[in-house]
Amino acid sequence: STGSVVTTPQQYDVEYLTPVTIGTPGQNLEIDIDTGSSDFWVFSSETPKSQVDGQTCYNPNKSSTAKKLEGATWEIEYGDGSSSSGDVYLDKVKMGGVNFSSQAVEVASKVSAEFTADTNNDGLMGLAFGSINQVRPQKQTTFFENLQSSLDKPLFTADLKSGAPGHFNFGYIDKNAYTGSITYTPVNSTQGFWMWTSPGYTIGASGKFKSSPIEGIADTGTTLLLLPSSVVKAYYKNVSGASYQSSNGGYVFPCDATLPSFYVSVGDDARIKIPGKYMSYAPVDSQGQNCFGGLQTDDGIGFSIFGDVFLKAAFVVFDAGKERLGLAAK
Ligand SMILES: N#Cc1c(N)n[nH]c1N1CCCC1
Numbered sequence: 001s002t003g004s005v006v007t008t009p010q011q012y013d014v015e016y017l018t019p020v021t022i023g024t025p026g027q028n029l030e031i032d033i034d035t036g037s038s039d040f041w042v043f044s045s046e047t048p049k050s051q052v053d054g055q056t057c058y059n060p061n062k063s064s065t066a067k068k069l070e071g072a073t074w075e076i077e078y079g080d081g082s083s084s085s086g087d088v089y090l091d092k093v094k095m096g097g098v099n100f101s102s103q104a105v106e107v108a109s110k111v112s113a114e115f116t117a118d119t120n121n122d123g124l125m126g127l128a129f130g131s132i133n134q135v136r137p138q139k140q141t142t143f144f145e146n147l148q149s150s151l152d153k154p155l156f157t158a159d160l161k162s163g164a165p166g167h168f169n170f171g172y173i174d175k176n177a178y179t180g181s182i183t184y185t186p187v188n189s190t191q192g193f194w195m196w197t198s199p200g201y202t203i204g205a206s207g208k209f210k211s212s213p214i215e216g217i218a219d220t221g222t223t224l225l226l227l228p229s230s231v232v233k234a235y236y237k238n239v240s241g242a243s244y245q246s247s248n249g250g251y252v253f254p255c256d257a258t259l260p261s262f263y264v265s266v267g268d269d270a271r272i273k274i275p276g277k278y279m280s281y282a283p284v285d286s287q288g289q290n291c292f293g294g295l296q297t298d299d300g301i302g303f304s305i306f307g308d309v310f311l312k313a314a315f316v317v318f319d320a321g322k323e324r325l326g327l328a329a330k
Pocket residue numbers: 034036037078079080081082124219221222305
């Protein structure tokens with residue numbers, strides 16, 4: 001089998017939302033596919049009304065195929081401090097034309113304010129590795145892991161775009177979705193993530209390559225590109241008026257500043273070009289005078305995060321069959 005589903009950016013490409021259908025009859029939700037976590041959880045009939053602000057809620061009591069996973073509970077806290085928790089049902093899940101009949105659907109009986117405020121987002125589908133799933137007493141496998149053996153190829157691809165809809169595809173590589181060739185690099189999944197190491201980077205079209213291994217995760221659920229502070233400092237030295245502003249929580253610069261492109265090396269002789277315009281995320285003031293950088297530090301995380309600012313510059317193959325990540329220009 002193969003599947004393909006459209007994913008649509010929200011304002012400033014802060015996140016990408018993807019349609020999914022749960023249960024019988026189908027209940028349609030919009031979720032955030034997150035390759036940086038491994039739980040599929042949704043707003044539900046069990047989420048307190050005070051914590052719901054327009055989200056679509058999955059109601060297992062209205063699904064003839066829903067089965068409660070007795071005794072199972074889950075709770076998750078993300079790196080940004082947001083969190084959610086609840087219990088678990090098994091139900092049919094369909095996305096992009098592929099379906100799995102007994103997917104663990106983690107229904108939220110509590111969500112933090114960040115999720116309540118994210119009014120178009122009905123939940124998260126984690127597509128990292130099941131080893132970091134938060135359901136107890138028994139961890140659950142992800143939607144992709146459940147599909148894997150029935151897919152034509154044991155992989156999925158992400159084609160996120162700047163300010164336009166893109167696609168997640170399952171089980172095949174769309175040759176029309178990228179240019180040139182795909183460079184593959186090993187994935188270390190021991191921490192449960194799609195973790196890989198870039199050999200280094202280049203700042204600007206005429207910049208010199210800096211050999212400096214950067215270990216990080218390919219994470220569609222993180223908006224920005226989070227790299228070591230030495231790299232980030234070196235980049236913003238090239239941006240006039242840029243400074244680290246603790247009040248804004250990161251590097252800020254005049255919105256009319258010229259931003260150099262940033263090249264992330266992959267394997268021995270390939271690199272992904274992030275255009276300068278992707279390196280500006282959003283205005284920090286209502287006048288639109290100063291802008292928050294799309295590149296910020298990975299301080300305190302323990303590894304770098306190749307989030308949407310990077311991923312939307314590439315065609316990305318998440319190849320579980322060969323434990324590798326493929327990257328191509330597009
Ligand atoms: N923090 C964080 C984070 C991450 N590193 N991957 N996905 C994350 N989130 C998904 C929804 C909220 C945060």
